Amino acid sequence: MTWLITGASGEIGTRLAAEFAAHGIALRLLDRRPPAAGPPAGAEFVQADLRDQDAAEKAAAGISALIHLAGVTHEGPFAEMVEHNITATHHILEAARRQQVPRVVLASSHHVTGMNPTGGPPEKAPLAPDSFYAVSKTAMEALGHLYAHKGNMEVVAVRIGSYRTHPSEPRHRATWLSPRDATTLLYAAATQPLPSPFLTVYATSGNTERWWPRTGWDTLGYQSADNAGQHPDPGPLTDRFTGGSFADHQLPT
Ligand SMILES: NC(=O)c1ccc[n+]([C@@H]2O[C@H](COP(=O)([O-])OP(=O)(O)OC[C@H]3O[C@@H](n4cnc5c(N)ncnc54)[C@H](O)[C@@H]3O)[C@@H](O)[C@H]2O)c1
Numbered sequence: 001m002t003w004l005i006t007g008a009s010g011e012i013g014t015r016l017a018a019e020f021a022a023h024g025i026a027l028r029l030l031d032r033r034p035p036a037a038g039p040p041a042g043a044e045f046v047q048a049d050l051r052d053q054d055a056a057e058k059a060a061a062g063i064s065a066l067i068h069l070a071g072v073t074h075e076g077p078f079a080e081m082v083e084h085n086i087t088a089t090h091h092i093l094e095a096a097r098r099q100q101v102p103r104v105v106l107a108s109s110h111h112v113t114g115m116n117p118t119g120g121p122p123e124k125a126p127l128a129p130d131s132f133y134a135v136s137k138t139a140m141e142a143l144g145h146l147y148a149h150k151g152n153m154e155v156v157a158v159r160i161g162s163y164r165t166h167p168s169e170p171r172h173r174a175t176w177l178s179p180r181d182a183t184t185l186l187y188a189a190a191t192q193p194l195p196s197p198f199l200t201v202y203a204t205s206g207n208t209e210r211w212w213p214r215t216g217w218d219t220l221g222y223q224s225a226d227n228a229g230q231h232p233d234p235g236p237l238t239d240r241f242t243g244g245s246f247a248d249h250q251l252p253t
Pocket residue numbers: 006007008009010011012013030031032033048049050051068069070071072073083084088107108109110159160161162163164
């Protein structure tokens with residue numbers, strides 16, 4: 001029973017791989033760049049670019065769960081988002097379908113609803129992408145929904161908030177996701193039974209201030225250990241939109 005983590009040399013993937021490996025989970029780690037400190041003991045590392053369909057398929061062979069973190073994580077030209085976030089996601093989902101991987105976790109983003117104003121009711125967060133990056137994550141979720149219903153797999157799209165060691169900006173009072181809560185939530189997303197093949201869930205810590213519904217937390221049995229409200233107040237909120245600076249940027253050319 002081996003799990004595949006893509007984007008494993010990135011910020012979230014590095015820590016997640018270390019923690020899962022420490023808990024005895026057999027891991028195959030994929031990234032287009034090697035991990036800075038090497039892979040954790042016992043883990044297999046595959047250097048590959050998911051724009052290559054064949055590489056995606058080889059990586060998915062014999063896998064029991066896939067956590068897809070790979071992608072471009074900043075705003076950029078539309079073509080870059082299409083290649084790394086949409087085409088690469090299509091490749092890994094198609095590989096998972098062909099290799100009969102039963103559970104896939106997709107790293108989506110809170111930016112898919114980032115053009116909603118701050119201060120709105122937390123139960124209402126309609127789709128409102130704030131950037132080309134967010135449009136690519138919206139497409140990722142749509143692909144996940146399609147493959148969950150036609151690809152014979154279960155898919156959890158995790159709308160990650162702000163993954164940081166500590167909350168450091170005013171908006172983090174609502175958006176913060178601590179590293180240990182990220183590990184808890186992503187583990188649950190890879191393992192917990194689902195009532196239907198596709199689930200979308202916001203990933204934040206149990207922050208007192210909240211902007212988004214906690215739909216899915218009970219389904220996954222997610223219990224947060226952290227709360228931004230217990231950290232020093234980072235000052236008054238000036239963001240107009242929940243996507244923060246992403247929502248304020250001009251479109252890149
Ligand atoms: N960090 C956050 O606060 C946050 C918030 C919302 C969503 N997310 C999402 O979570 C995921 C992980 O975030 P992170 O902060 O660890 O990002 P990161 O940039 O640190 O890591 C992403 C990794 O993906 C790899 N990658 C990119 N394109 C690739 C490709 N075509 N093939 C193979 N590997 C490729 C990169 O080399 C990198 O190591 C991303 O998909 C990101 O969009 C993160």
